[in-house]
Amino acid sequence: MTPIVPVSSPELTLSELAPRAMQSEIRAMSMECDRIGGVNLAQGICDTEAPAEVTDGAIAAIREGHNIYTRLDGIARLRNAIAAKVLRDQGLTVDPDREILVASGATGGLHAAAMALLNPGDEVILFEPFYGYHASTLKSMRVAPVIVPLDAPATPDADWTLDMDALRAALTPRTRALVINTPSNPCGKIFTREELEALRTVAVEHGLFVFTDEIYEHFVYGEAEHISPATLDGMRERTIVISGFSKTFSVTGWRLGYVIADAKWLPAMSYFHDLTYVCAPSALQHGAAAGLEQLGPEFYTQLATDHLAKRERIVAALNDAGMRPYIPRGAYYILADASRIPGETAALKARTLLARTGVAAVAGSAFFRPGHGEDLLRFCFAKKDRDLDDACARLRSF
Numbered sequence: 001m002t003p004i005v006p007v008s009s010p011e012l013t014l015s016e017l018a019p020r021a022m023q024s025e026i027r028a029m030s031m032e033c034d035r036i037g038g039v040n041l042a043q044g045i046c047d048t049e050a051p052a053e054v055t056d057g058a059i060a061a062i063r064e065g066h067n068i069y070t071r072l073d074g075i076a077r078l079r080n081a082i083a084a085k086v087l088r089d090q091g092l093t094v095d096p097d098r099e100i101l102v103a104s105g106a107t108g109g110l111h112a113a114a115m116a117l118l119n120p121g122d123e124v125i126l127f128e129p130f131y132g133y134h135a136s137t138l139k140s141m142r143v144a145p146v147i148v149p150l151d152a153p154a155t156p157d158a159d160w161t162l163d164m165d166a167l168r169a170a171l172t173p174r175t176r177a178l179v180i181n182t183p184s185n186p187c188g189k190i191f192t193r194e195e196l197e198a199l200r201t202v203a204v205e206h207g208l209f210v211f212t213d214e215i216y217e218h219f220v221y222g223e224a225e226h227i228s229p230a231t232l233d234g235m236r237e238r239t240i241v242i243s244g245f246s247k248t249f250s251v252t253g254w255r256l257g258y259v260i261a262d263a264k265w266l267p268a269m270s271y272f273h274d275l276t277y278v279c280a281p282s283a284l285q286h287g288a289a290a291g292l293e294q295l296g297p298e299f300y301t302q303l304a305t306d307h308l309a310k311r312e313r314i315v316a317a318l319n320d321a322g323m324r325p326y327i328p329r330g331a332y333y334i335l336a337d338a339s340r341i342p343g344e345t346a347a348l349k350a351r352t353l354l355a356r357t358g359v360a361a362v363a364g365s366a367f368f369r370p371g372h373g374e375d376l377l378r379f380c381f382a383k384k385d386r387d388l389d390d391a392c393a394r395l396r397s398f
Helices: 025-036 052-063 076-090 105-117 132-140 164-170 193-206 266-277 282-294 297-320 346-357 385-396
Strands: 100-103 123-128 144-149 175-181 209-213 239-244 257-260 333-337 376-380
Touching: 025 346, 052 282, 076 100, 076 257, 076 282, 100 105, 100 266, 105 132, 105 209, 105 239, 105 257, 105 266, 123 132, 132 144, 144 164, 164 193, 175 193, 193 209, 297 333, 297 385, 346 376
Parallel strands: 123 144, 123 175, 175 209, 209 239
Antiparallel strands: 100 257, 239 257, 333 376
8 A cells, every 4th residue: 555645735724814803892891791790881782672663563574474585685665664764864865776775784784885886905084983893894805994083072072073184194096985984983973064064075076985874873962963974965976875773773683774875886785785695684674664664753852862861871970980971972872081990901991890890891992093092981871771770870889
């Protein structure tokens, strides 16, 4: 028998992307919080009760047999309801058959849109503090996120503001798009009309797409106003609106979102969404449609009112705990000064707070460039009242 001679072969390795694809700090804190039985203000779970119209609609759809694949861009009922919603809320006319994609979460919508419109080596502007999934989605496609810092509020009740000089300095011939999150995660910033008009000028001058994540559009407080960039003159063709139902209807586990885009872009987006997800969950699409059809304007007004009260409670608790909060204009997150908490980094500060109080927060550094955000923690206040009150009492004990 001829002996088998060992031969050297190339080593098996992970992809070039994999070493940089780590579990997010948000998920890590959620797991640690679960381990000790604490109160999770880290992850934006939004565990308030879902409207009965939505859950009953989904249950009815299951029983009626809506359990198979849908059209790749979603059921007509939901696409029509989305079109009616954006016309009512934003005055935006959308063709439900050619300009709406029902996606597997806003995250799935962003992924499909980026696959359709961006190329490896492109650069995309993100504003800091930024949502980590936006940056990670771009990196997964070998697209480079370019971070432009917003100016931090001068006082706790001021908003983060756009620095147009910093933006223009970040533009290069490879810049392909801007990502705008309004209202934003993690700081609750709402881009003003003046800021959006300035961004429109840049987008038109440089031929840029604008990806706008508007998932928190109904969480707006005080005199603040949510404006979709797609409604501005000259922006309809270049703006990709990404939103969904996870936050508004408290169904984050359903993974149900949507994309609105010009008819020339949507077929490619639908192709990539089909390739990755096939379709969004069919019965759950019926539940979301029922919510849009049956819940009137008072539901959305009450949603903002309820979360404004939650915001006031956590602001008071953080102030009492010596962690000065930056009061958000929208969304349901709040960044707070954690400089008094022991720890060399924000991640260590978050773990110290969890160990001493049982309250989980997220390191501010998860939303900034390396070396920034180390004295900040992010708290989510979209919680049931009893859990939020428990967390506030624990924070005051720190």
